[in-house]
Amino acid sequence: MATCTSPYFTPSDTRSPVGVLTAIGTRVQERYTFSHIPQKYGPSFPVFKCSANSHSVNNKSQSKDPFLNLHPEISLLRGETNSTTINPRQENVTESIRDSSVSNNYNEAKIKVVGVGGGGSNAVNRMIESSMKGVEFWILNTDVQAMKMSPVDPEQRLQIGQELTRGLGAGGNPDIGMNAAKESREAIENAVYGADMVFVTAGMGGGTGTGAAPVIAGVAKSMGILTVGIVTTPFSFEGRRRAVQAQEGIAALRENVDTLIVIPNDKLLTAVSPSTPVTEAFNLADDILRQGVRGISDIITIPGLVNVDFADVRAIMADAGSSLMGIGTATGKTRARDAALNAIQSPLLDIGIERATGIVWNITGGSDLTLFEVNAAAEVIYDLVDPTANLIFGAVVDPSLSGQVSITLIATGFKRQEENDGRTLQANQMGQGDTNVGLNRRPSSFLEGGSVEIPEFLRKKGRSRYPRA
Numbered sequence: 475m476a477t478c479t480s481p482y483f484t485p486s487d488t489r490s491p492v493g494v495l496t497a498i499g500t501r502v503q504e505r506y507t508f509s510h511i512p513q514k515y516g517p518s519f520p521v522f523k524c525s526a527n528s529h530s531v532n533n534k535s536q537s538k539d540p541f542l543n544l545h546p547e548i549s550l551l552r553g554e555t556n557s558t559t560i561n562p563r564q565e566n567v568t569e570s571i572r573d574s575s576v577s578n579n580y581n582e583a584k585i586k587v588v589g590v591g592g593g594g595s596n597a598v599n600r601m602i603e604s605s606m607k608g609v610e611f612w613i614l615n616t617d618v619q620a621m622k623m624s625p626v627d628p629e630q631r632l633q634i635g636q637e638l639t640r641g642l643g644a645g646g647n648p649d650i651g652m653n654a655a656k657e658s659r660e661a662i663e664n665a666v667y668g669a670d671m672v673f674v675t676a677g678m679g680g681g682t683g684t685g686a687a688p689v690i691a692g693v694a695k696s697m698g699i700l701t702v703g704i705v706t707t708p709f710s711f712e713g714r715r716r717a718v719q720a721q722e723g724i725a726a727l728r729e730n731v732d733t734l735i736v737i738p739n740d741k742l743l744t745a746v747s748p749s750t751p752v753t754e755a756f757n758l759a760d761d762i763l764r765q766g767v768r769g770i771s772d773i774i775t776i777p778g779l780v781n782v783d784f785a786d787v788r789a790i791m792a793d794a795g796s797s798l799m800g801i802g803t804a805t806g807k808t809r810a811r812d813a814a815l816n817a818i819q820s821p822l823l824d825i826g827i828e829r830a831t832g833i834v835w836n837i838t839g840g841s842d843l844t845l846f847e848v849n850a851a852a853e854v855i856y857d858l859v860d861p862t863a864n865l866i867f868g869a870v871v872d873p874s875l876s877g878q879v880s881i882t883l884i885a886t887g888f889k890r891q892e893e894n895d896g897r898t899l900q901a902n903q904m905g906q907g908d909t910n911v912g913l914n915r916r917p918s919s920f921l922e923g924g925s926v927e928i929p930e931f932l933r934k935k936g937r938s939r940y941p942r943a
Contacts (some may be wrong), residue, residue, distance in 0.1 A: 509736020527572050542554045554934035556744075583670040583784035585609045585771050588694075590687045591644075591651070593706065596756075596765035598623055605767055608775025609673075612665050613688060615656050616682045617643040631666055632687060633660040644681025648719055651685025662693050670784060671700040674731065674768050678760070679716035681709035684723035692730035700788050703731040704766045704799075706759050709739045733791045733886055735799050741821040762822070766799050770880025773868025776805055779848065780869040790832035790864055794886035798823050798830075802881045809879040810837065810847035814854035817881040827858055831887030832864045843869070851881060863887075 532653035545755065587609050589598035595613040602611060602625045614632045615621050621631045633641060635654020644650040655662065666672050672694040678682030687705065695701040708716040728734050739759050746755060770791075773782045791797075800823045802816025817835070818827060827833065837843075837851050848869050859865065864887075 475819060484578075504893060508732055515597040528858065557659045583774055584665075584668060584871075585610050585671045585673070585775060587673045587767055587771075588690060589613045590665065590674060590676040590690055591615060591680055591683025592617065593680070593683050593760070594675045594687070594763075595620065595624055595626075596677075596902075597675050597760045597767075598626060600757075600760045601767065602762060603762045604768075606764070609767075609771050610669075614655075614658075614665070614682075615643075616651065617641070632658070632661055633684075635663070644685065646681045646716075648681055648685035648723060651680075651682040652689055653685075654682070654687035655686035659689070659693060663697065664689055666690075666697065666699060668692045669694070669699050671702065671771075671788075671872065673702050673704060673771075675704045675763050675767065675885070676706075678705050678720035678723045679712060680719075681931075687723065688726035688730045691727060695730055695732065696864065700792060701731045701733075702770070702791060703727050703734045704737070704763055705735075706739050706763065709743075709755070711883060728796065733794045733797050733884075735766055735792075735797050735884065736810075737799065737822055738765070744821045761827075764799070765801050765882055766884075768835045769799075769801070770834060770884060772838065772870050773834070776870050778868055778870035779843070779845070780867065782866055782868045786866050787834060790866060790886055791884075792858075794832060796888055796924045797884055797886040798825070798827070799826075800883040800885075802883075805878050808850075809877075810843075810851040810881075813837070813856055813879045813881045814851040817883045818855065818907050823885070827855075827883070827885040828860060829861065829888060830885035831863050832869070833863055833883065833885055835858055835865075835881060835883040836870065837868045837876060837879060837881050838872050838880040841871055841873055842876060843871060843879065847879065851879070855883065919926070 477536070505842060560908060565915060585608065587598060588593040589599065589612070592615070595615055598611050598613050601609075610630070611626050611627050612630045613624055614634050616633070616635050616639040618633055620643075621633065635644075635650070635657050638654050638657055639650065644654065672691075674687055674691045674694070676687040678684050678687075683705075687703065691701050691703055705727065707720045707724070710717070724736055737759070739755075742755065742758050742762065746758060747869060750758075770787070773779075773780075774784050800817040800820035802813040802818075802820060804810070804812035804816060806812065833855065835855060837848055841846070852867065856865070
């Protein structure tokens with residue numbers, strides 16, 4: 475590599491860019507090393523020297539005469555231009571540029587999954603065991619003993635509230651979990667730094683997950699990161715206290731995420747047999763969290779039949795509010811259609827997807843998955859959703875699912891729909907007030923036989939071919 479030096483007189487203590495590049499997150503900074511410049515030299519000037527020699531610099535290139543080393547301009551006057559000008563006061567001049575293959579790939583979205591508390595950590599552990607790729611896993615807990623058993627990289631296990639809890643847990647108190655997260659706010663910022671999307675997953679009802687998850691999500695969202703919360707509510711047999719704490723935690727979390735998916739554990743009981751052991755029921759809850767995260771992350775991070783732009787996902791999920799998730803699997807000749815039906819009829823969906831303004835769905839199958847099957851599943855879903863809804867889907871091939879098709883569906887935008895309906899209703903009431911001035915009429919109710927006008931985008935042209943079960 476050619477190097478250039480100017481023939482202008484330059485003090486030996488010249489400012490010299492070493493050219494060290496350091497990658498921090500997704501930002502790259504060029505660092506300059508400044509040699510100490512005595513005041514008598516005044517301002518320094520750049521050095522340029524033309525040479526076809528290698529750019530590497532070592533002590534052999536220095537002149538044997540110390541005076542010439544201190545005054546390289548003398549060598550220039552003599553025509554000795556084969557050596558590279560160096561700073562004799564700097565013992566080691568090195569250039570360390572990170573290999574481009576090691577640096578961040580700016581064409582890929584960086585996704586981090588943060589498991590909070592015991593339930594969230596268990597969900598992350600299950601994701602790792604299932605060989606989930608393309609995401610970075612973190613667990614945050616007040617219980618040091620529980621974190622030691624996790625397969626997560628030790629550098630990505632963050633103990634929060636060290637001074638408050640001393641690593642002994644939150645004792646089922648959400649206030650302690652919240653204060654522990656606030657104590658470790660700076661460490662949390664470092665953990666989520668550089669991410670484009672963060673999943674905050676937790677089991678609501680306890681101490682750490684319930685109290686810390688809203689704080690952690692708020693930190694991520696305040697940094698401009700697309701933040702998605704996926705949490706479970708406790709089983710009924712876990713007691714009323716945990717149920718009340720869970721609802722309070724969900725309300726706080728909703729204010730600090732872009733999209734919130736709540737999975738009621740009680741609804742999972744409808745998908746298992748009465749003889750299912752308790753441990754298996756909790757494992758199923760963890761697995762539902764895993765499927766929710768994977769259903770979204772796979773269509774962004776894994777090259778498949780259909781790839782999705784992260785910007786499209788962000789457009790649907792940013793500031794979307796409460797969302798719903800449905801999961802369906804099937805085998806056989808009509809497996810794709812059946813999986814789609816199972817997803818939209820999933821017990822996890824409290825209401826239908828008709829009112830959603832955004833749909834993100836992912837179909838995963840083995841190497842035998844065909845484009846015809848993808849189309850068959852799409853027809854089932856598109857027949858139910860609002861024609862004006864924004865839909866994004868991805869198709870991923872997983873060789874381990876040979877003969878089986880799995881569909882994960884996320885319905886978002888219910889908050890936006892409610893806001894739009896509220897504005898429409900308010901506008902209609904104001905319009906009626908203008909035309910009925912002095913009539914002193916009150917609006918009729920449904921019980922009195924009144925009717926309400928259904929917006930055009932909610933009207934269905936005939937009954938759906940795939941009614942909800």
